[in-house]
Amino acid sequence: MSNKISFLILSNTGATKQATFSLALLRFLGVLFATGLVLLTYVIYDYSSLKKTFPGRRELQIKISHQAEEIAGQRKQVQKFADEITALKSKLIALNDFEKKIRIIANIEKATDQDSFFGVGGSIPDDLDTKVPLTEKHNSLMREMHAQTRQLDLASSKQQEGFESLFNFLQDQRNLLSSTPAIRPTSGWTTSGFGYRKSPFTGLREFHKGLDIATRMATAVIATADGIVSFTGTKGLLGKLVAIDHGHGIVTRYGHLKKILKKSGEAIKRGDIIANVGVSGRSTGPHVHYEVYINGIPVNPANYILN
Structure with a gap:
């Protein structure tokens, strides 16, 4: 083939x-x-x-x-958040310092100390470095931000507790001050002081539990502190009498009144008119018999008159 x-x-x-x-x-x-x-x-x-x-x-x-x-925008946002965390930390530190100053001025013991303000260790965390290149240390910055956020949350809770305790203390002090007798119950002049004296009726030595303030008939009698009217009526030799419970163990009494203007159980503010000066009971002339009791013990009312 x-x-x-x-x-x-x-x-x-x-x-x-x-x-x-x-x-x-x-x-x-x-x-x-x-x-x-x-x-x-x-x-x-x-x-x-x-x-x-x-x-x-x-x-x-x-x-x-x-x-x-x-991603570039998110990185810039992360840096902005880091700056805001640093600013918030500075504000919390400033608030804590402000609370300290108030407590020093008011002579109040600090409820929380700086050692525990930012949690374990107590040291103030370093400012976040927002200038680091996020392309290299993005995760590191995020971890630091997360850690500082937890610390700031703890610090803000402690700061809130501190301010609440400070507010409660000052509120109690305010209530105590408003409930403490501090003014004269009426205009006039003192005719008899607190302590032992010669009785104008018997001539014998007796203990006088209050102040006698003489003035014109029907002159206004005012409450010397905030409180609740605990008694209105006639009380032996003191005649018509008003008693006010101011709380904190403080009670004031106003005797020899002509007319009582308040009722038992009524809330009273310092300066409210509660009665008029009279001569009820055993009295040598129109005046107010004014008493101050602390925990049931009569004390010198002159020590509670600031005006």
Whole structure:
């Protein structure tokens, strides 16, 4: 069997020529053609696929660009939050110092000390470094911010407790001051003081439990401190009498009245008119017998008159 194939080729002049090719060459050319055809088909397909996916890639690039901008904005926001944490810490420290000053002025013992103000260790946390490159130390700054946020939460709770205890103490002091007799119960002059004296009726030595303040008949008698009227009525030699309970173990009594203007159980403020001066009971003339009791013991009312 021949390994060659002959072909008749017609030339431009009309003559015919015979061309002979080996089978091996023809096979090689066939394989080469088939391979080229496959490669051409793959290139066309790949180009077609790339052309289809190109718009999606463009959108992906735009999306990545936007995300990069968002990340940069978030990093700036993180730095801003870190600055705000530092500012808040400074304000808490200033408030704590302010509370200290108030307690020193009012001579009040500190309820919470600085050692425990920021939690375990007590030391004031360092300011956050917002200048660090967040691309390198982002997680480190976030951890520090989280830790300081917990410390500030503890510090703010302790500061609230401190101010609440300070407020309660000052409120108690205010109530005590408003409930402490501090003014004269009426205008006039003192005719008899607190302590032992010679009785104007018997001439004998007796203990006088209050002050006698002489003035004109029907002059207003005022409460010397805030309180609740605990008694109105007649009380032996003191005649018509008003007693006011001021709390804290303090009671005042006003005797020899002409007319009582308040009722038992009524709330009274310092300066309220409670009665008029009279001569009821055993009296040598119009005056008010004024008494102050501390825990049931009579004390000198003159020590509780500041005006």
